[in-house]
Amino acid sequence: WTSVYTGVAIMCNRKSLSHQDPKCPPEGFDILTCIGSYGHGVMQLTNLGIELAYDPGVMVSYSGQLVRHGVQVAEGDRIAWAWFMCDSVHNYAWTPHTEYAKYNLADFVIYHLAQYNQADFIQYRTL
Numbered sequence: 001w002t003s004v005y006t007g008v009a010i011m012c013n014r015k016s017l018s019h020q021d022p023k024c025p026p027e028g029f030d031i032l033t034c035i036g037s038y039g040h041g042v043m044q045l046t047n048l049g050i051e052l053a054y055d056p057g058v059m060v061s062y063s064g065q066l067v068r069h070g071v072q073v074a075e076g077d078r079i080a081w082a083w084f085m086c087d088s089v090h091n092y093a094w095t096p097h098t099e100y101a102k103y104n105l106a107d108f109v110i111y112h113l114a115q116y117n118q119a120d121f122i123q124y125r126t127l
């Protein structure tokens with residue numbers, strides 16, 4: 001299938017120390033997801049002061065160039081996929097670069113006025 005991303009990395013049981021991705025455009029958002037049989041995983045977005053639970057199946061998106069990021073997993077097996085854009089591919093193919101995400105004030109107001117289905121907030125329990 002086609003994708004807006006120009007690169008993908010598949011990593012298995014790899015440590016990811018805190019870093020930034022200088023070859024990615026700052027406007028582009030990377031998407032990372034991880035699966036496996038591991039316990040407590042933490043994604044650190046260091047320069048934002050955020051730590052996220054990075055459990056199997058979680059997807060995270062951010063600008064890899066602007067946000068310093070890393071993943072810590074104590075034990076277990078995991079496979080991570082990272083989808084990203086590379087400036088050099090856009091330059092080579094003469095394709096337009098992405099733009100920064102923009103928010104429309106009207107969309108923001110509608111988001112806050114939206115009514116959620118109460119079923120979305122039910123906690124399911126096993127008997």
